Amino acid sequence: MLPIVGYTNKLTVEPGETIDVMVSSFGAKSYRPDFRQIIQGDTNPDGPGYKDKLIDLDLGGARDAIAKPFLPGSCVLIPDLDALGQIDEFTLAAVVKPSLLDGRRRSIIALPGLAEIGIDEKGRLTGVAGGACLTSATPLSTEHWHIVSLSYSKSDGLLSLAMSQDHDAASEPPRAEVISAPLDRTGETAKECIIAATRGPDGALTGFLDGRVDRPALFNTVVAPETLRNLLGDFALLRRQRSLLGAWDFSHKMTTQTICDISPYQLHGQIHNAPTRAMTGWLWKGQELDWKLRPDLYSAIHFHSTDMYDAGWDVDFSLTIPKDLKSGVYSVRLVPDGDEDNAYYCVFAVRPPRNKPSGNKVAFLFPTCSYLAYANHRLGMDVPGTEIGMGRAVELDHHHMFLQDNPGIGFSVYETHDDEMGVFHSSRLRPIVDLQPKVKSFLGGFGSNIWQFNADTHILGWLDAIEQDYDVITDEDMHEDGLRLLQRYNVILTGTHPEYYTRNMVEALQGFTDRGGRLMYLGGNGFYWVVSFNEDMPGIMECRRSEAGIRPWEPGHGQFYHGFTGEYGGLWRRNDHPPNHLCGVGMTSQGFDVSEPYVLSPEATNPRVAFIFDGIEGPKIGDFGLAGGGAAGLEVDRADAVQGTPGHALVLASSTRHTDIYLMTPEDLLDPTPDWSGTQADIIRADLTFFETIGGGAVFSTGSIAWAGAMAWNSYDNEIARMTANVLRRFNDETPFDMLPQ
Numbered sequence: 202m203l204p205i206v207g208y209t210n211k212l213t214v215e216p217g218e219t220i221d222v223m224v225s226s227f228g229a230k231s232y233r234p235d236f237r238q239i240i241q242g243d244t245n246p247d248g249p250g251y252k253d254k255l256i257d258l259d260l261g262g263a264r265d266a267i268a269k270p271f272l273p274g275s276c277v278l279i280p281d282l283d284a285l286g287q288i289d290e291f292t293l294a295a296v297v298k299p300s301l302l303d304g305r306r307r308s309i310i311a312l313p314g315l316a317e318i319g320i321d322e323k324g325r326l327t328g329v330a331g332g333a334c335l336t337s338a339t340p341l342s343t344e345h346w347h348i349v350s351l352s353y354s355k356s357d358g359l360l361s362l363a364m365s366q367d368h369d370a371a372s373e374p375p376r377a378e379v380i381s382a383p384l385d386r387t388g389e390t391a392k393e394c395i396i397a398a399t400r401g402p403d404g405a406l407t408g409f410l411d412g413r414v415d416r417p418a419l420f421n422t423v424v425a426p427e428t429l430r431n432l433l434g435d436f437a438l439l440r441r442q443r444s445l446l447g448a449w450d451f452s453h454k455m456t457t458q459t460i461c462d463i464s465p466y467q468l469h470g471q472i473h474n475a476p477t478r479a480m481t482g483w484l485w486k487g488q489e490l491d492w493k494l495r496p497d498l499y500s501a502i503h504f505h506s507t508d509m510y511d512a513g514w515d516v517d518f519s520l521t522i523p524k525d526l527k528s529g530v531y532s533v534r535l536v537p538d539g540d541e542d543n544a545y546y547c548v549f550a551v552r553p554p555r556n557k558p559s560g561n562k563v564a565f566l567f568p569t570c571s572y573l574a575y576a577n578h579r580l581g582m583d584v585p586g587t588e589i590g591m592g593r594a595v596e597l598d599h600h601h602m603f604l605q606d607n608p609g610i611g612f613s614v615y616e617t618h619d620d621e622m623g624v625f626h627s628s629r630l631r632p633i634v635d636l637q638p639k640v641k642s643f644l645g646g647f648g649s650n651i652w653q654f655n656a657d658t659h660i661l662g663w664l665d666a667i668e669q670d671y672d673v674i675t676d677e678d679m680h681e682d683g684l685r686l687l688q689r690y691n692v693i694l695t696g697t698h699p700e701y702y703t704r705n706m707v708e709a710l711q712g713f714t715d716r717g718g719r720l721m722y723l724g725g726n727g728f729y730w731v732v733s734f735n736e737d738m739p740g741i742m743e744c745r746r747s748e749a750g751i752r753p754w755e756p757g758h759g760q761f762y763h764g765f766t767g768e769y770g771g772l773w774r775r776n777d778h779p780p781n782h783l784c785g786v787g788m789t790s791q792g793f794d795v796s797e798p799y800v801l802s803p804e805a806t807n808p809r810v811a812f813i814f815d816g817i818e819g820p821k822i823g824d825f826g827l828a829g830g831g832a833a834g835l836e837v838d839r840a841d842a843v844q845g846t847p848g849h850a851l852v853l854a855s856s857t858r859h860t861d862i863y864l865m866t867p868e869d870l871l872d873p874t875p876d877w878s879g880t881q882a883d884i885i886r887a888d889l890t891f892f893e894t895i896g897g898g899a900v901f902s903t904g905s906i907a908w909a910g911a912m913a914w915n916s917y918d919n920e921i922a923r924m925t926a927n928v929l930r931r932f933n934d935e936t937p938f939d940m941l942p943q
Contacts, residue, residue: 203603204229205266205537205545206632208512210740212569213550213675216524222533222547223514225632226266227603229537234260236520239530239548241662241913242638245649248827249662249916251639256526261518266537269515271609271631274409275508276398277449277460279470282312283392285421285446292424293318294350295396296433296483299341299412300503300620308408309349310417311399312391318351318362319399319408328362331386335362339378342366343620346415346483348377348430352423353384360384363426367483377426394419394447394468397476397504406473409506411620415482416500418448434484436463436497452496455479456765457737475510475626475741477503479764481757490759493767499759505618509611510741511630528553528672530567530661532638543599546637548654550673553689555682562691562933563671565660568653569629570676570701570732573742575653576633577604578613581643584753591643592794592862596650598641600634610634614744615753623754625764628741644793646829649910656828657696659909660723666917667926676706680734683709687718692932697724697909698836701732701744704768707778714783717896719932723925725887725906726788726836728773728780735765745770749868751791772868774844782845785890786838786904792863792879796834796907798824799854799889807851810891812931813901816923822854823921828910832921833887834859838904840888849940850892856905859885897937901928 207224214220224232240252295310295318302324311317316330324340328351341347346367353360365377396417397410416433422444424432432439439448440463447468453461455478460470472478479492482501492499520533532546550567553559581587581595582605588595604610611631612624635642635653642652649656664671671694678686680703687693687709699722707728714720732744746752747761747770756770763770773780780787801819804810823832833856840846859879869884870877879885887905894900911921 202599202606203227203545203634204540204543205232205535206634207535207545207547208630208632209533209547209549210630211549212629213552213678214522215552215554216522216526219519219521220549221516221519223512224266224517224535225269225514227268229266231263231538232266233263233536234518235534236260237532237534239532239638239658239661240665242655242658243649243651243827243913244639245827248649249913252662252665253638256531258520258523260520260533264517271509271512271607273474273509273609273611274398274406274506275472275474275476275504276406276409277396277470277502278473279394279447279449279460279468281468282394283390285466287388287390288315288421290353290355290422291316292350292352292420292422292429294424294429294433295417296346296348296415297412298346299343299410300622301411302341302343303619306408307410308395308397308399309410309414311395313393313395313400315389315391316351317399318349326362326364328360330360331384331389333360333382333384335360335380335382337362337364337378337380339364348426348433350424350426350429353386354423358383358385365426365430374427374430379426396449410504411506411618413480413501413503415451419446420444421446440464450500451478451502452500455492455496455499456735456767474508475628475738476505476508477625477764479762481759485759487759491762493762503622505620507608507612507618509609509631510626510628510738512632522551526551528559528561530673548636550675552674552678553672558689559672561670561672563669563694563929564690564692565664565671565673565694566679566696566699567673567675568657568696568699570703570742571698572633572636572654573627573629574614574701574732574744575635576613576627577610577635578615579604580615583616587643590793590862592860595643596641600640603634617754623746623756625743625745625756626741630740644835646793646796646835646907648829649827653698656698656906656909659913660694660696663912663917663922663925669929679709680705684712687713688716690718691935692719692721692929694721695723695727697906699724699727700729702728702773703732703734707773707783711783714894714898714900715896717898717937719898720784720900721928721932722784722900722902723908725838725904726791727838728783729788731768731770731773731776733763733766733768747771748775751866774868779845780838781841784900784902785846785850785892786840786888786902787844788866789837789839789869790859790863790865790879790885791836792859793835794829794862795860796826796829796831797856797859798822798831799833799856799887801854802852804851805853810851810853813853813891813924813927815927817920822924823911825914825919826907826911827913828907832908832911833905834907836906837885837887838902839884839886840890847892850890852888852890854889856887893938893940895940899932899938901932
């Protein structure tokens, strides 16, 4: 277990800016913070050795450690309902499709203090008002939509609960089940409306729904179920009803947090904890697959009791980044009760100033989108096939156990919610316990077994070892500033696994190389999935894994377009930006056991690449490493002219004959025959690739996540580190490359 965890409000900050730190105790009584530059995070005794640097910055000394809870669960909050005044009669209604009925009480729509429609422990619909509770005889179904309502008639003194279940095959509208009971109301009022949750006795949100809600509405009269069905099916008709107090159309402003009321009262609200918008609704029957063309068919929100956007912890302290601090990867380290071994690291990047270039001409691209995608992932614990894909038993450390004990921390986009729907969103506004140095993983191969951030510190450690000055810029920086930022540099170096990219990012990087920039892609499985940010919700990322690709879940029929931006999700290969065009290679296979060396090709003798092989002998290179024992492995990329590899690109070396744990990517596997594994298929390989660009730039791609682990072998004194230094030296020389040398 981790006795203390924390997070910052930013993953990128420039000198002079202030960053907030939120901390919670999970057993610690006190903690002492300090400020450190992270240089090399791998603690493998066969590696170059852990290295960080203490920065002299007063963070206030020891502090009390206060326990703060995780509060997951999404809903819609609509305030100011008291503006409606006394509601003598009412009908509260919605269309709902629950996705999980597991013995927990759920709320569909609530007017706390007045009325609520919910689901009981047996999956039956309930209606509560004035101390009375009605329960349906028929349970709800996770397979169908239900039109539900709770009405009170003052003249009759009756409370009525109604439910009709839609069946696509039915030839006529379903008949509603109606339960009524006498009720003598005493003038209760409501100050808010909550959709997909309610308030507990302490005022906290509770009763979170797992499922979809569409077309919730409130009337000041009794509306019969058959009339209600027609009104909810036609918002144009609904908004003209004189009895309408509120009708919330989730198809409006779907890319924002705003929930729009189409009634004249304009009782607008907001989503809480980022439920999934732009989801197929009650009226969707496959008529349109792009929500932007028929938003009325995508008027549902899918809520989850496990959704997490912002942990919302109080700020413990803030620090201002010194104006003279050089760019790099830093951390606020939290030492609980004097226990250095259980220190927690809140990692972030200090970028160069926005309005003043640092003068450095080399930048490391800190892949925060990929860190978010894997944030708090449980692949070794919740995915049964992980051990098979690793070829060994899973290694667990204390951060893995913390994730198992604290599911409320939120998931990565590799998990599913409790209802088995894929997790579309990941946020940095919560602790990310695997975004730390010293953390082991499941997928890093024999040896160090590190992944994402910690594997990337092999590159940071190499830059330190060769005394190379560099800046650190994040994916968010590149997304926001684009080529304006990248054009400061001669060379951009990627991390080991820059898998997740927004359109702004991939186009900025392409623009950089087209205009003479030099790209060193030091990883594998890069530039693979489309992701998007939300301008109205800083710090959250969306990924919908549309079509093909190595994916733990599918987004579901009709839900391939991102809710944040409306762009088509899935692979960049399917979105006119194949990685082969950008960097010469694209994802071809993965396996997490043994890595292999590269074998030099005849093209390695081409004079165009003589600078790369200065001091390098063959025919094999990289038959060593901290990530599987070789330089080519874990996830590997190949050159492929059909997928966009430039015709003049040189494949300098390739790996051969990986183990049969390495399998073909689904997008390449058109016919599932038995010969598509590492020992059988020629296209399962890592291609070391180089090409020049039309603007005088160049690209060097390793096509392997394991490359950096080989760089770090023998404390960076080896041929892979030497070759990488050769490339960096020439790439940082501003002499233009010749696109078509004679």
